[in-house]
Amino acid sequence: MQLARIPRRRYTSAPTPLEFLPRLSEHLGGPRVYVKRDDLLGLASGGNKTRKLEFLMADALAQGADTIITTGAVQSNHARLTLAAAVKEGLKCRLLLEERVPGSYKPEASGNNLLFRLLGAEQIRVVPGGTDLMQAMQEMADQAGSEGRVPYIIPGGGSNALGALGYISCAEEVLEQSFEKSLPIDHVICASGSGGTHAGLVAGFYGSHSGVPVTGISVRAEKVDQEEKLHVLANATSKLAGAEHEVPRGMITVRDDFVGPGYSLPTAEMTAAIQTFARLEGILLDPVYTGKAAAGLIGLIQEGVFEPQDNVLFVHTGGSPALYAYPDEVLAGDHA
Known part of the structure; x- marks a missing residue:
């Protein structure tokens, strides 16, 4: 290899x-x-998502992306680190959060949820558990494209x-x-x-x-x-x-x-x-x-x-x- x-x-x-x-x-x-x-x-x-993002962000930059879109649970480590990588590269980041446990998303919550706000996520969209996440991220990418952006979708966990x-x-x-x-x-x-x-x-x-x-x-x-x-x-x-x-x-x-x-x-x-x-x-x-x-x-x-x-x-x-x-x-x- x-x-x-x-x-x-x-x-x-x-x-x-x-x-x-x-x-x-x-x-x-x-x-x-x-x-x-x-x-x-x-x-x-x-x-662990940092190791994955080293390859994913290189691909996003090679494709001329200016907006990263990804998904995770409401306390997603992957969402935190993807957002941080986007900040480091001077890109915007939009998050799709899946509420896998009903009622678990709290906008004022601590942990990663606080860091989403501190790191400056451009958009946070919350959807119920079981949502077709790839379709929902594609809708977000289409919206970004309509705004003149160049979106890049990273799957959940960077996996x-x-x-x-x-x-x-x-x-x-x-x-x-x-x-x-x-x-x-x-x-x-x-x-x-x-x-x-x-x-x-x-x-x-x-x-x-x-x-x-x-x-x-x-x-x-x-x-x-x-x-x-x-x-x-x-x-x-x-x-x-x-x-x-x-x-x-x-x-x-x-x-x-x-x-x-x-x-x-x-x-x-x-x-x-x-x-x-x-x-x-x-x-x-x-x-x-x-x-x-x-x-x-x-x-x-x-x-x-x-x-x-x-x-x-x-x-x-x-x-x-x-x-x-x-x-x-x-x-x-x-x-x-």
């Missing part, structure tokens, strides 16, 4: 850290747990083949750090939502012949549907990167038993995971993505999925600004 041939902006000056979590590892009494700190990526408050190249890049970065540290990685855990991060990691590790397995912890979709979507996306991403072989279906693994009652809805395991990471390692997770992914990591360890000597890497995809919109949920009880 040859990513250097594909136009890319750079929003982060160096590789994100790959850190050992000694207190968490001891607490769980299982494998050695490491974390890939993609919460420290560039742009406003960081997060098309071009955006997912960012996580082929991340897989290559992890392997380089693994080599430098003489640290073999036995398993990778990540959140699995719109799919670009999970699919890109699978494509990257498979394309490099590393043999590193990836398990995605679903935050919304059921296992079968999510795995099928990811298989298609992983292969499209591999092809775009110049890979010679398709990613086998068996490389895609999703666990959907940590979603709880639904997307962004709290679970006791999520709350416990957030408190545990914060109080043992000083690392902030979010209640929608990384909190549930970390609950999945802890659950797999408790199930005995890993050997005590394994090195397990948790990919921290960011999202901590959302903590401030869910104070009651993340402080409930005392689980740590």
Whole structure:
């Protein structure tokens, strides 16, 4: 694979850290747990979408766009980071927010919703859950075009083949750090939502012949549907990167038993995971993505999925600004 041939902006000056979590590892009494700190990526408050936006924004600029249109949930990390990238490039940005939980959008809310306003979103349109988001974004693009703008649509999560190249890049970065540290990685855990991060990691590790397995912890979709979507996306991403072989279906693994009652809805395991990471390692997770992914990591360890000597890497995809919109949920009880 040859990513250097594909136009890319750079929003982060160096590789994100790959850190050992000694207190968490001891607490769980299982494998050695490491974390890939993609919460420290560039742009406003960081997060995994930054890697995707490096490729997507390069394409938008190449097409002469002056207005970016994207979509996400009402506390969307992707919307925050897309807006921040647009600001950095001197472009306007319009957001389509899907109210996946009825009544969850509050114009005065904190978290990412506050940052949408602070960063200067040109337009925020809120639609009910289940809306055809691509059609709605196309309507917004048509409106921008009628105003003399040049719009560019970025799908939810930045999770098309071009955006997912960012996580082929991340897989290559992890392997380089693994080599430098003489640290073999036995398993990778990540959140699995719109799919670009999970699919890109699978494509990257498979394309490099590393043999590193990836398990995605679903935050919304059921296992079968999510795995099928990811298989298609992983292969499209591999092809775009110049890979010679398709990613086998068996490389895609999703666990959907940590979603709880639904997307962004709290679970006791999520709350416990957030408190545990914060109080043992000083690392902030979010209640929608990384909190549930970390609950999945802890659950797999408790199930005995890993050997005590394994090195397990948790990919921290960011999202901590959302903590401030869910104070009651993340402080409930005392689980740590």
